[in-house]
Amino acid sequence: MAETGRLTAPAAYAPSWMREHPVTALRIAIIITVLTGWELLARSGWLYRDVVPSLLSIGRALYETLSDPTFYLHLTTTFYEIGLAMVIGGLSGLAVGILIGGSKLMQHAYEPFLYYLGPCPKIIFFPVMIMWFGVGPGSKIAMGAISCFFPVALNVAGGMREIDKVLIRVGRSFRANTWQMVTKIYMPAMRHPIINGMRLGLGVCLIGTLLAETKLSNRGIGFLVIQSYTLFNMPQMYSLLIVLFVIAIGANALIGRLGGLDTIRRT
Amino acid sequence: MSKPAPLTKSRYFPAILGLGSFAAFVLVVEFLVYADVLNRFIVPPPSEVLAAFPRVIMQEHVLSRFVLTASEALAASVLVTIFGIAGGVLLYQFNLLRLATETWVAAVAAAPLVLMYPLYLVIFGRNATTIVMMGFTAGLAPIILKTLEGLVGTRRVLINVGKSFNLTRSQQFWKILFPAALPTIFVGMRLGLIFALINIVGVEYLINFGGLGQLINELAERFDLAGTYAAICFVILVSIIVFMLTERLERWLRPAG
Structure with a gap:
């Protein structure tokens, strides 16, 4: 390990709990500094009024948002779109990943398409999705599914290649058919790449769906965000962004935990 | 004289297969649009898309x-x-x-x-x-x-x-x-x-x-x-x-x- 750190321990005159938990102490200090700086900026008048609203008004907006029943209707719409997009994009990504990862020929013939199309900005497909699926939830689901498809397919294809050949030979020696091979050998052996792909897929699916909602929709959290921009209701916009980030980071952590990613031993 | 190696054994075969599949997909879409199976007001024929590039x-x-x-x-x-x-x-x-x-x-x-x-x-x-x-x-x-x-x-x-x-x-x-x-x-x-x-x-x-x-x-x-x-x-x-x-x-x- 390289030599690091001059700032390795708090000063001797710091309270004992700070010396015992310097990381927590620093975290608290950073949070307090940021919040104080924010509040001072909000009260300074340097920026246009409400561009940086006071913490109190953000807190009030957060409370109002969370206690408003219509918010949950919008949230349900967004969850429905994201859920369906994850199922469609995830399952198709899984199938394509297994097909491509299971054969050298398929890998060399088709994986470059996935590999190079994966990092393209997917939102540019939205006009096409509107034409194909209309302005309702269909186009948002399609956007989410396209976004989710690529990371899942690439991770599963990579995972297929990493499967222990012995396991595959065992399956074949038991004369397992294709379905049995997929469900008994491939899927259990690829649990971590699949979960990793789903985790990445969920992040981009969320982005794809919500961006589509901000562009053209009359329902969903994305619509609420762009509506608060249109009405210049900045405290509500901040509160919605906080809710979105909490949901995104929480869902990401949850998938990782459910999939046991945090239990992988790193050597 | 030795027989030439089959195309499937060529190292370029996967690339040919990939690009060929893409070309075949484009041709199928073109055919389906002209056969009125696909609505041309939703999916334009690929030839029109190609022709739109210079414009x-x-x-x-x-x-x-x-x-x-x-x-x-x-x-x-x-x-x-x-x-x-x-x-x-x-x-x-x-x-x-x-x-x-x-x-x-x-x-x-x-x-x-x-x-x-x-x-x-x-x-x-x-x-x-x-x-x-x-x-x-x-x-x-x-x-x-x-x-x-x-x-x-x-x-x-x-x-x-x-x-x-x-x-x-x-x-x-x-x-x-x-x-x-x-x-x-x-x-x-x-x-x-x-x-x-x-x-x-x-x-x-x-x-x-x-x-x-x-x-x-x-x-x-x-x-x-x-x-x-x-x-x-x-x-x-x-x-x-x-x-x-x-x-x-x-x-x-x-x-x-």
């Missing part, structure tokens, strides 16, 4: 739009590189700060930051600054993490060599740590550039301002279907070329072996 390039000023998007991406990349590397070095130098904030930076990297674009519209207005700042925000966290990873991963023996030569802290950094971490830092720069580019084109489309992203939005709003598809293909091509170029550069920088 889109000439009449829609694709080159100047491309330069605008590229300059926004460049500005965002420069900002991302400067602040990202500085952030990574800062976290490396101060271990306590790293322990306190590394997970936060990783959480930011996973957060859907692009959804902040309405906020940036309010702060910076509907102009190129919003687009550049959005690209910067999206690309910052990966490069901080990769810089940190590169510096932390420097081999102990190299650091000991530096110490045995009594190098100062500055010399140790510039002569040992930074060169050793450079390949990993470049991976971060590449990720940052890709994140920035994705977000820049996306925000251009969403706020209908700027270069290539705006072009797609304009053509779609005019219901110029063939033009919209051609513009989308053009953006995909640009993304692929940028991706391939950065990949080559990364391979070139990576130490052999």
Whole structure:
């Protein structure tokens, strides 16, 4: 390990709990500094009024948002779109990943398409999705599914290649058919790449769906965000962004935990 | 005389198969549109999309739009590189700060930051600054993490060599740590550039301002279907070329072996 750190321990005159938990102490200090700086900026008048609203008004907006029943209707719409997009994009990504990862020929013939199309900005497909699926939830689901498809397919294809050949030979020696091979050998052996792909897929699916909602929709959290921009209701916009980030980071952590990613031993 | 090897054994066969499948798909779509199975007001014939390319390039000023998007991406990349590397070095130098904030930076990297674009519209207005700042925000966290990873991963023996030569802290950094971490830092720069580019084109489309992203939005709003598809293909091509170029550069920088 390289030599690091001059700032390795708090000063001797710091309270004992700070010396015992310097990381927590620093975290608290950073949070307090940021919040104080924010509040001072909000009260300074340097920026246009409400561009940086006071913490109190953000807190009030957060409370109002969370206690408003219509918010949950919008949230349900967004969850429905994201859920369906994850199922469609995830399952198709899984199938394509297994097909491509299971054969050298398929890998060399088709994986470059996935590999190079994966990092393209997917939102540019939205006009096409509107034409194909209309302005309702269909186009948002399609956007989410396209976004989710690529990371899942690439991770599963990579995972297929990493499967222990012995396991595959065992399956074949038991004369397992294709379905049995997929469900008994491939899927259990690829649990971590699949979960990793789903985790990445969920992040981009969320982005794809919500961006589509901000562009053209009359329902969903994305619509609420762009509506608060249109009405210049900045405290509500901040509160919605906080809710979105909490949901995104929480869902990401949850998938990782459910999939046991945090239990992988790193050597 | 020996028999020529069959095409399926050729090393070019997979590429031929891939491109051939794509060509076959395009032909099938063309046929289905002409057979009225696919609605041409939803899916234009691929031949029309191909024919729209010169029109889109000439009449829609694709080159100047491309330069605008590229300059926004460049500005965002420069900002991302400067602040990202500085952030990574800062976290490396101060271990306590790293322990306190590394997970936060990783959480930011996973957060859907692009959804902040309405906020940036309010702060910076509907102009190129919003687009550049959005690209910067999206690309910052990966490069901080990769810089940190590169510096932390420097081999102990190299650091000991530096110490045995009594190098100062500055010399140790510039002569040992930074060169050793450079390949990993470049991976971060590449990720940052890709994140920035994705977000820049996306925000251009969403706020209908700027270069290539705006072009797609304009053509779609005019219901110029063939033009919209051609513009989308053009953006995909640009993304692929940028991706391939950065990949080559990364391979070139990576130490052999």
